[in-house]
Amino acid sequence: MPGRSCIRTQDGTVILLEPATGRAVSASDRKTAEARLARLAGQSIRSG
Numbered sequence: 001m002p003g004r005s006c007i008r009t010q011d012g013t014v015i016l017l018e019p020a021t022g023r024a025v026s027a028s029d030r031k032t033a034e035a036r037l038a039r040l041a042g043q044s045i046r047s048g
Contacts, residue, residue: 004037006030 005017016033017024023040027033 006033 003018003020005019007015007017009015013026013028014030014033015024015026016030016037018037021041023037025033025036025040027036
């Protein structure tokens with residue numbers, strides 16, 4: 001998805017950053033990180 005940055009650390013952890021919203025998540029792979037970021041976005045919509 002545009003506007004996101006993905007970093008893989010030396011130990012293999014994936015950090016997915018979304019600068020437009022200020023959100024960042026980490027996971028063992030990109031697919032899991034994407035899912036976590038999507039879940040965060042859904043939580044903020046429901047709670048806001």
